Amino acid sequence: MSSYSDLTSLFKSLSLPSDTPSKQSSSFTLCKDNDSVRTAIDTLSSYSTIVLDCEGSSLGNQGGRLSLVCLRTIPTVSSGPNSTARTFVFDAVSLSKEELQPLLDDVIGSDAIQKVVFDGRMDYSAFFFEYDTRIRNILDLQLADLQSRTLRGESKMSQTNRLTGYLLRSEVNAGRHVRYGHVQMIGGISRCLKDHNLLVQDKAHLDHLRWLERPLPTHYLSYAAHDVYIISVIYEHFLKRGYLNNSDTLAAQSTRYASIWENDQPREEDIYRRNPLLPLEILSVPTGTGATDRICDGCNRKLTRSSFQGINGTKCWVCMTVDVSENSKEERARFRGGNRRRN
Numbered sequence: 001m002s003s004y005s006d007l008t009s010l011f012k013s014l015s016l017p018s019d020t021p022s023k024q025s026s027s028f029t030l031c032k033d034n035d036s037v038r039t040a041i042d043t044l045s046s047y048s049t050i051v052l053d054c055e056g057s058s059l060g061n062q063g064g065r066l067s068l069v070c071l072r073t074i075p076t077v078s079s080g081p082n083s084t085a086r087t088f089v090f091d092a093v094s095l096s097k098e099e100l101q102p103l104l105d106d107v108i109g110s111d112a113i114q115k116v117v118f119d120g121r122m123d124y125s126a127f128f129f130e131y132d133t134r135i136r137n138i139l140d141l142q143l144a145d146l147q148s149r150t151l152r153g154e155s156k157m158s159q160t161n162r163l164t165g166y167l168l169r170s171e172v173n174a175g176r177h178v179r180y181g182h183v184q185m186i187g188g189i190s191r192c193l194k195d196h197n198l199l200v201q202d203k204a205h206l207d208h209l210r211w212l213e214r215p216l217p218t219h220y221l222s223y224a225a226h227d228v229y230i231i232s233v234i235y236e237h238f239l240k241r242g243y244l245n246n247s248d249t250l251a252a253q254s255t256r257y258a259s260i261w262e263n264d265q266p267r268e269e270d271i272y273r274r275n276p277l278l279p280l281e282i283l284s285v286p287t288g289t290g291a292t293d294r295i296c297d298g299c300n301r302k303l304t305r306s307s308f309q310g311i312n313g314t315k316c317w318v319c320m321t322v323d324v325s326e327n328s329k330e331e332r333a334r335f336r337g338g339n340r341r342r343n
């Protein structure tokens, strides 16, 4: 991880604009006993907004297990002039459920503290299915990122073109007005940093199978702490640019998005729940329906009729797109196999 002075000199040499994040904090407090949990909660409870990100083994999926809960404070003017952000890493493996309960009650499940996440679906699923707790008052920057594309002047055509790669270019061109009119690619953190020209050290690569090991190697803890730092940089940038102005709408969208799998915990290999497409009816929910709702055969979500192709459609627009992508993957694999046999 780069130090403050490293980044400062790098920004200077690149003549970057003044709103480029210019400092980072790699320090964190590890909480793995009752006292440290209580002290951390006292600090966290004095903030109205904090960043949340979790790590785990197959996090949020059936059979998955939460490892770390990372929370970072976001100082405001009212926090005082000398207030600096602090990061707390809760060890959910070393702490028993009883020891973690105050964190769940007073922070994760609290309406009084807003939790800023970047794609909070699996974090939510982990808390919901492992700890019987809902993350309340959630703001998902992945949705704000997606909606900022229009605010930044990206045309509908360019947004649909983001599907290229997941689908063949010819397929995107052929279906952009009908089949993919409702379908949007969501982006991960790395793509978000790139799209918004945020120069911050991206996530390192790790073997994600080791999250349940104890003692956990130090670089795993640093990795987890760095994630909430990155999310805080994105949050501050979005706040400055006005991408979070529509806060009530964004909060409702974020809750719908995070809680999406409450009815049925995902399996890791479920292609209809684990894909890079925005699920339907998250940004807005069609009204005046009910009798026409149906369950999608792919994602198993109850959706309104507008999310299906015609009256007999059995899969939603997004799940149909997943099928097209899977089929083209198989075709490409067959093509490669045929070439190898000929060579």
Ligand SMILES: [Zn+2]
Binding pocket: 272, 296, 297, 298, 299, 300, 301, 315, 316, 317, 318, 319
């Ligand atoms: Zn579906």
